[in-house]
Amino acid sequence: MPVPVATRIRDLLREVVLGLRRQYLVRVWQMDIGEGTAISGSAKLDKTNPRGVHIGKYSVVTFGAAILTHDYVNKLDRDVHIGDNCFIGAHSIVLPGVTIGNGCIVAAASVVARDVPAGSLVAGNPARVVEHNVKTTRYGVRISPAV
Numbered sequence: 001m002p003v004p005v006a007t008r009i010r011d012l013l014r015e016v017v018l019g020l021r022r023q024y025l026v027r028v029w030q031m032d033i034g035e036g037t038a039i040s041g042s043a044k045l046d047k048t049n050p051r052g053v054h055i056g057k058y059s060v061v062t063f064g065a066a067i068l069t070h071d072y073v074n075k076l077d078r079d080v081h082i083g084d085n086c087f088i089g090a091h092s093i094v095l096p097g098v099t100i101g102n103g104c105i106v107a108a109a110s111v112v113a114r115d116v117p118a119g120s121l122v123a124g125n126p127a128r129v130v131e132h133n134v135k136t137t138r139y140g141v142r143i144s145p146a147v
Contacts, residue, residue, distance in 0.1 A: 017041075025050075034059065034084065038139065043088075046070060046096075049077040056084035056102065058138040064091040071096050083118060087140025092127075103136040 018038050025031045025039070029050035034057035039045065044066040045053050052069030061067065065088045070077050078097030082088065086100055089108035100106065101118030110127040121131040135143040 025053075029053075031055075036138065037061075040065070043067070046080075048072075052077060052079040052096075054079060055082045056086065058084060059086040059088070060139045061088045062090045062108075065089065066093045068094065068096050085136045085138055085140055087136065103134065103140075105134060105136065105140055105142065 021039060021041065022033050022037060025045065026033050029047060031045065031050050031053040033039070033053070033055045036058040037055050039061045040063040042063045043061045046067060046069040049069040053067055055061070059082055067080055069080050076096065080094055080096060081099040082094070083100055083102035083104065085103050087105045088094065089106050089110060091108055092106050092110040092112065094100070094112045098112050098115060100112065100116045101120065103119045104116050105121045106112055106127065107121065107123035110123050111125040112122060112127040114126070116122050116129070119132065119134050120129045121134045122128060123130050137143060
């Protein structure tokens, strides 16, 4: 069954908007955001220390998520590193100084206060590793293990 024209137009427009937002964050704010990374319009990337934001290729930061790179109370600036093929869930918070490895999934509403090893699924407040050896493809889409 062919895909409706309106759906194709919407998908094309979405790609254009995501690309423009990425270029804006990279060129104007000088953030380090990899090729193909999708950042929701309602996601908050810290502009107090914008050069501290490092996101790998083909990762996703979903709606309402916040990536913080400064601690106002302690007067600290810390870089945040998010690897390739990661998924940062809705309304989650990544605190300053955190490194999230490649192929990680951060569940919705999680507060990531510590480093996350590659291939992990984390959840909770504070976020804890729920699963190891998680395999993801582009945009943090999980590959189901063979049964």
